[in-house]
Amino acid sequence: MNNEWPLWEVFIRSQHGLAHKHVGSLHAPDAEMAVNNARDVYTRRNEGVSIWVVRASDIVASSPSDKGALFEPSNSKVYRHPTFFPMPEEVKNL
Amino acid sequence: MYAQLVDTGGKSVKRLDEMGAEERAFQERVDAGVKIEAKDWMPDNYRKTLIRQISQHAHSEIVGQLPEGNWVTRAPTLKRKSILLAKIQDEAGHGLYLYSAAETLGISRDEMLAALHSGKAKYSSIFNYPTLTWADIGAIGWLVDGSAIINQIPLCRCSYGPYARAMVRVCKEESFHARQGYDIMMAMCNGTPEQKAMAQDALNRWWWPALMMFGPSDAESVNSVQSAAWRIKLFSNDELRQRMVDQSVPQAEFLGLTVPDPDLRWNEETQKYDFGAIDWEEFTNVVRGNGPCNKERLRTRVKAYDDGAWFRDALVAHADKKNAATQLVA
Numbered sequence: 001m002n003n004e005w006p007l008w009e010v011f012i013r014s015q016h017g018l019a020h021k022h023v024g025s026l027h028a029p030d031a032e033m034a035v036n037n038a039r040d041v042y043t044r045r046n047e048g049v050s051i052w053v054v055r056a057s058d059i060v061a062s063s064p065s066d067k068g069a070l071f072e073p074s075n076s077k078v079y080r081h082p083t084f085f086p087m088p089e090e091v092k093n094l
Numbered sequence: 095m096y097a098q099l100v101d102t103g104g105k106s107v108k109r110l111d112e113m114g115a116e117e118r119a120f121q122e123r124v125d126a127g128v129k130i131e132a133k134d135w136m137p138d139n140y141r142k143t144l145i146r147q148i149s150q151h152a153h154s155e156i157v158g159q160l161p162e163g164n165w166v167t168r169a170p171t172l173k174r175k176s177i178l179l180a181k182i183q184d185e186a187g188h189g190l191y192l193y194s195a196a197e198t199l200g201i202s203r204d205e206m207l208a209a210l211h212s213g214k215a216k217y218s219s220i221f222n223y224p225t226l227t228w229a230d231i232g233a234i235g236w237l238v239d240g241s242a243i244i245n246q247i248p249l250c251r252c253s254y255g256p257y258a259r260a261m262v263r264v265c266k267e268e269s270f271h272a273r274q275g276y277d278i279m280m281a282m283c284n285g286t287p288e289q290k291a292m293a294q295d296a297l298n299r300w301w302w303p304a305l306m307m308f309g310p311s312d313a314e315s316v317n318s319v320q321s322a323a324w325r326i327k328l329f330s331n332d333e334l335r336q337r338m339v340d341q342s343v344p345q346a347e348f349l350g351l352t353v354p355d356p357d358l359r360w361n362e363e364t365q366k367y368d369f370g371a372i373d374w375e376e377f378t379n380v381v382r383g384n385g386p387c388n389k390e391r392l393r394t395r396v397k398a399y400d401d402g403a404w405f406r407d408a409l410v411a412h413a414d415k416k417n418a419a420t421q422l423v424a
Contacts, residue, residue, distance in 0.1 A: 003410065004202060004203060004204050005406075005409075005410070007194075007197070023263075024191055024194055024259075024260070024263070025194045025197075026190060026194065027203055029406075029409040029410045029412070029413040030409075030412070030413035030416065030417075033409060033413075040183075040187070041187050041190050041191075044180075044183065044184065044187065044267075045267070061133070063133065064131065064133050064134050064135075
């Protein structure tokens, strides 16, 4: 047998209340082993309280070359940021 | 270093005005300190060089487990044994982070392992030296991991995102390695005269190979200039080696040990240590496969891989069976 194990992306929740964050990837034959391996590879020093593993092939990513078209529309909308509106200093709580 | 003598595939470094539009945009991003990510456009040689460098680095972490594995069953106490096991497990982890980083460049894990096992891919020269006494485990943590840290800290800022992020993880764990090594050295040096002599002997044998880890002077090398332009090498071999000498000599003095270099002296003018000539013939020999343990290391590594084949196959068979069962139900 010589089929390479699929690649899994690993996400760890570092403490309660924070979102899972991508930490890296690993190979494993199935989801259960992926979680086991992720425990050994990415949480040897209390880095997490929860692990997600996702098959890398199941992730849909935007393409770097689409960056302009994807993100430009929000770049031009600076009024979405509160700092766009200068407030008089004597006005409080805004 | 963990990656030594990495070829960059070119004879000279291109100027911006000699590059095509894509390569110029790439180089300008690198120059501006913007990280390159897996799916971004990159020059072919950048990709190939990084695959060589990162896979060599990964192989070093994996093979680096072997000299230390020699002492797991003979560690002097249960505590030291647990610590050594944890360190060796970290090395396996470091290898895995790095293999994953290399894979983002389009090489498969199996291809990399095949290159290591056939002897085609290199790993660091340092792991071809034997660990003769327990003090060697101390010297390795102190000097070998110490050198690795000096090399790896700048790589946390290298231009390739996945490599830089892997290095951040590695560096966080690496200082445990250096400290546990120095802790062993302190225990030996505060022990019996025989134990202290053992520590001195370990320093005598590991000092020069540790300095060789940084590789020969690359001040004149095209590969080095190219790697610097790509920001996958941030300091020259000599600069990093000097840093290692400057930090290690006072540490040796604290232990009451003598660095095995009659030419070593403090230079008031440069505020650095001058040190003796390195035997590059020995280095070349070890890199070419003729070090004291090259054959044994590779043999042990290949045997471990082959002996584990049935287990890996069983895991795949189990996964396939479960998959088939789920599909039947569906």
